[in-house]
Amino acid sequence: DQQVKQNSPSLSVQEGRISILNCDYTNSMFDYFLWYKKYPAEGPTFLISISSIKDKNEDGRFTVFLNKSAKHLSLHIVPSQPGDSAVYFCAASYNNAGNMLTFGGGTRLMVKP
């Protein structure tokens, strides 16, 4: 039973345009959500997070939106750059104390020059 789902395994975007990566979750107990970026043969690197008390968090080119009623979050990258090409994982936890994360299946983003 996948509690965190990323339904798009891949996404291709032109450089300079917006990339939108989506994530859905089923467990209403999740209250903290994170996005990680991962290159092949490397560990994930933290990008941005959002608490369930917010609906938006922005950090530079990255913005995460949370729709609690729909149990849906999205990561917007604008403008997209070729260096953004990687696999993006969303993750959820029950609190923000660094406890267990449940990861989605990942979305491979390809940004074309």
Next chain:
Amino acid sequence: GAVVSQHPSWVICKSGTSVKIECRSLDFQATTMFWYRQFPKQSLMLMATSNEGSKATYEQGVEKDKFLINHASLTLSTLTVTSAHPEDSSFYICSATNRRDRGQGEQFFGPGTRLTVL
């Protein structure tokens, strides 16, 4: 800051041997360390949660006697794959939570260790 290292980065071993993977937090003390496993083109699956000085908590389906975890200090956790078999071949990744930044929520990941069992 918040750098996590893993050693070795890649190991090839014969079936039946045991392999130890180290995870270190280089510039911070880790409240908790986590061990994940990733199969090709799949997500990260949490194997176990390790707190310094106490026994690891294993996820359902993960054999405790197969994957031995030791968390001897606030900066070091080790995963030993005992009697490794080809099906144990995978990419193993550790992560750590920064004790000082408790409340930030994010885990800091190591670069991963690729295990190939022949």
